[in-house]
Amino acid sequence: MKAIAYYQSLAADQPEALQDVQLPEPIPGPRDLLVEVKAISVNPVDTKIRKNVAPQNGEAKVLGWDATGVVSAVGSEVSLFQPGDRVFYAGAINRAGANSELHVVDERIVGHMPKSLTFAEAAALPLTAITAWELLFERLQIAECNGDQGQSLLIVGAAGGVGSILVQLARQLTGLTVIGTASRPETQAWVRELGAHHVIDHRQPLSVELERIGINQVTHVASLTQTDQHFDELVEALAPQGRLALIDDPAQPLDVMKLKRKSLSLHWELMFTRSLFETADMIEQHRLLERVAQLVDAGTLKTTLGEHFGRIDAANLRRAHSLLESGQAKGKIVLEGF
Secondary structure, rough: EEEEEEEEOOOOOOOOOOOEEEEEOOOOOOOOOOOOOOOEEEOOOOOOOOHHHHOOOOEEEOOOOOOOEEEEEEEEOOOOOOOEEEEOOOOOOOOOOEEOOOEEHHHHEEEEEOOOOHHHHHHOOOHHHHHHHHHHHHHHHOOOOOOOOOOOEEEEEOOOOOHHHHHHHHHOOOOOOOEOOOHHHHHHHHHHHHHHOOEEOOOHHHHHHHOOOOOOOEEEEEEEOHHHHHHHHHHEEEEEEEEEOOOOOOOOOOOOHHHOOOOOEEEEOOOOHHHHHOOOOHHHHHHHHHHHHHHHHHOOOOOOEEEOOOOOHHHHHHHHHHHHOOOOOEEEEEEEOO
16 A cells, blocks of 8 residues: 655655655454545644654654544444444554555544545544643533633644634633634634634733733633743743643743642643553543534534645655644645545
8 A cells, every 4th residue: 555654764855754655554453443544634743753753673654643534444343433434533643643545543533524524624633623622621621611701711822733623612612711822914813713812922922912912811721832932921821720731842841830839730631642541431532523523514613724735645745744843834734645
């Protein structure tokens, strides 16, 4: 089968950084689906692994943790899907990625694709939707509610992949006042379009920007990028007993003692945790993807596809990695077809 892989960690602009290869077709395990991949999207985790994780024993390493496709075969213990189902999912970080014509994935982390979306539109959603959902409802413990609860959420990096779906979830399913950060006119417009009540510039001190829009403190923060650079400002912006959740990998250690005076809590979100450890509640990712699909088909949520980079091949994936690493991406980058 066709796949895109790498054999050594290189800069994205190097031809060998990602290569078109031929690999054996995978064989599904008892709870696995064999999926014919139709579209993929690219996430920061792809670029981080490509740069920092060298393949073992000269083997090809396949990235890709967002996919849509059609189930072509199922394992002996599969009960949630059947051949012919259109599915979307993010996969597991300890297994081969989905940048290949065929892919195997555990049914417990897969959802039926939204009926109203194309394969490309749906491919933009799984990893970021799982991350945003778990961060909002499980880590920050926000309740689904239509009324104003007097709570507020500051989303740092709201125009990116996770931010683009988190803004929608927070605005559509909770009573939070949603404040997103973005630094360029086009990304600020994007965040407003997604539903944020306010948009501020994270290139400026966040406390100054919050004061500019008449907000002194926020009850919750979702820090999606450059947490170490904003940490002191986030501590200042949070109300006593507030909650701070993050998903990035801070370049500098965070001084958690700064949280003590306000009794602030710190929460990590990694959507791969359930599949990595095969937790007892692993099937919750199937359930939340099913819910996301329902919300999309109802018109409550929309795809966060930002750019379509054409077919799935090494050259286009290298372009996508370069754009992500530049920090200039808006929404999700999607590729479709082999």
